[in-house]
Amino acid sequence: MRKLHSVLARTLTSGASTSPGLPDMSEGQSPIHVNNVRSKLRDIVGASTNWRDHVQAMQERKALHTLLAKRQEDLPPRRMKDSYLEVILPLGSQPEIREKYLNVHNSVRFGRILEDLDSLGVLICYTHTKQEMQQRSPLSIVTALVDKINLCQKIIHPDCDIKFTGNVSWVGKTSMEVRMHMLQQHGGDYSPVLDATFVMVARDPENKRPAFVNPLIPESPEEEEIFKQGELNKLKRIEFSTASLLKMAPTAEERNIVHDIFLNTLDPRTVSFRSRKLPPNSVWIEDAKLKGLEICHPEERNIFNRIFGGFLMRKAFELAWATACSYGGSRPFIVSVDDIMFQKPVEVGSLLLLSGQVCYTEKNYIQIRVHSEVYNANTKEHHTTNIFHFTFISENEVPQVVPKTYGESMLYLDGKRHFTAVMKEI
């Protein structure tokens, strides 16, 4: 773990204190207090602060349709530094805000950090797309994907100031990649804690159709490299999704892995394909899950009256942590979050069913997948809204998780693919 984290620290140090080539905030703008991020977002879109006014607020947004660009070329290009923001979470200097962030181990709740990153990512995108003449933005910007969050600190301290920085790093037609960094102050210096890449999508004022966003112009070879990386990230995502085990058979190597696991679970006393035996120090995959239910109250709504993506991430993360904790029997630490896809918005009032599953293990590492779906009690229909992938490291070596059925084997291989991708990154 120490080795992993020192590698991570080296990877992050270069771009962490400010994004490469971007201005230090001391040049002008002062950092935003974390509590003001959401109020700024409400102002930008004209969101209601009372739930009873939300229908009227949405009606008012309809009129903003006329402000949408017909073509992307009609929008002025932006530079990376135009969307650069810094946000301060003053856990050290304002002790009264610590409680919300504190966990029982006297460190910071990572789920709260996920919420802050999500709100900041959206604010960065509104800064990129800001038109001076418009009082309200016609765009509804939603989180489509958390591409990756890699951590380089095991513990986030609850009594030291935190700084988030970030900017738009790549732009498509209606989507924007945002890169964010989180740092924590020790003594006088800020040291890197994590590095995050999100993809946000712009929609019309009613959040029904995609809407064009301002192009992004890289200004230096360094920025060109960042932009190119955004393009590569998009291609990698397409490649990963094309080879999904939901669409294609596993590779020859993966088929061998599954068959070896199968052979290893046959009972040597019986000559039967059905008689299965759990190898020593192992757990059947079906016994390595935890489930939860959330009623999605208006309190958790975002500026578009759907459930806030950060809230969904916090709930999924906490279930994943509990699943890893109960599986490994010791305190797990988050190493990486990757490929959280927001497939469908979650409506206020939904019953959200969350299912946390250990799908792959290796030494001290536990790979968890959380599946979330909404359940419609009237129609009895279920719809998947999100899939989350979390990698944890446990204090002790953990038992091997073992699939029994073909479907479970695909879950195992998918977990292994995510784990391998995470290990390559860090």
Ligand SMILES: CCCCCCCCCC(=O)SCCNC(=O)CCNC(=O)[C@H](O)C(C)(C)COP(=O)(O)OP(=O)(O)OC[C@H]1O[C@@H](n2cnc3c(N)ncnc32)[C@H](O)[C@@H]1OP(=O)(O)O
């Ligand atoms: C008040 C306090 C709270 C304040 C917080 C404010 C923060 C608000 C942020 C949120 O809470 S958002 C809530 C969580 N997110 C969602 O509910 C989104 C749910 N998913 C969807 O609505 C749709 O799946 C989504 C709009 C993301 C995509 O819809 P489509 O699949 O129809 O997209 P389309 O095919 O039209 O593609 C549009 C663009 O999105 C891109 N895209 C779509 N899915 C993607 C994906 N998974 N990854 C990356 N890019 C993606 C796609 O490449 C394309 O980019 P370009 O135009 O640039 O080429």
